[in-house]
């Protein structure tokens with residue numbers, strides 16, 4: 001148990017017992033990529049992999065943090081926390097009490113020891129898992145009650161987004177924190193990024209002899225930040241040219257007719273991905289409600305092609321993982337997350353997960369890519385207190 005590891009690290013670092021241990025999950029998005037900043041829809045699940053935070057409340061404003069995956073102890077007073085400070089991984093921790101204060105809550109300092117079991121930087125949202133585990137502890141220890149209801153949890157998610165955007169200075173839309181705080185076991189979380197509405201959608205693959213395979217490509221690509229900004233700008237420009245507030249407002253019927261009004265082919269491709277991807281999220285939800293997993297698989301495949309060809313955010317490793325999984329019997333597969341590396345997912349018959357894993361590993365070896373990490377995941381629980 002990684003809760004034990006976090007508590008042990010707390011004791012050995014701070015020579016005291018933590019008040020408790022809290023954890024929050026990583027996430028994987030089933031479908032709906034780059035739709036969040038277009039006021040669209042996405043559909044993440046919480047992963048079984050979690051980040052654990054052993055936390056003790058302090059009476060002063062000091063924040064002290066240590067992580068099994070970090071470097072040494074970082075100390076900072078809340079007055080000194082702000083944009084880009086502290087630098088590095090501790091920003092994801094110290095940013096949380098800072099953002100809670102900014103949102104008007106009365107919180108003081110914390111001692112925190114972290115053990116994260118969400119792979120770092122694999123597109124599975126270790127950053128939100130870290131923030132949300134700390135936020136859960138801060139809420140309980142300062143009696144904020146922000147884990148009580150879905151709307152409390154949504155407010156806590158917004159605090160974590162603020163911590164990540166401002167203190168860690170990472171642009172992030174909010175899907176990750178919502179999944180970590182609002183997803184439920186056995187369900188996918190339909191997120192409407194226009195009105196922040198959430199809907200729980202059944203997602204229990206084992207009852208249907210299916211499994212979800214995550215394929216972490218371990219591929220690292222440069223220039224990702226610039227690419228993200230470029231995609232965002234293209235979407236905003238396309239919306240402006242079409243006279244709508246966001247691409248969410250573009251109806252999918254007669255899409256080609258509307259896209260003809262755009263000034264360049266590039267904008268047409270970018271906008272077509274967003275509009276069709278939002279529609280695919282709707283169709284995936286419908287298919288899941290009817291246990292129509294063939295259709296879900298087909299939608300995954302269409303989504304991947306759209307990201308590869310229209311939005312141009314895939315890379316050879318992601319395409320290879322998707323193609324190998326499909327050839328090994330997956331019903332569908334797609335890259336997930338922001339692109340340019342990270343992970344892909346495949347919907348696989350439960351008795352084919354090993355064959356699919358071997359096929360992906362063999363395809364990577366044949367192309368000279370470093371070995372991928374493939375593992376089966378189930379839709380798991382959101383942030384909670386472990387002890």
Ligand code: ADP
Nearest residue numbers: 067069070089116120121122123124125126127
């Ligand atoms: P992702 O969220 O997809 O894993 P990010 O780049 O958003 O990728 O976040 C990864 C960063 O979050 C790491 O580089 C590190 O700074 C921080 N982080 C996440 N988990 C931990 C952890 N357990 N200990 C220390 N830092 C962590």
Ligand code: MG
Nearest residue numbers: 125126127128
């Ligand atoms: Mg992240």
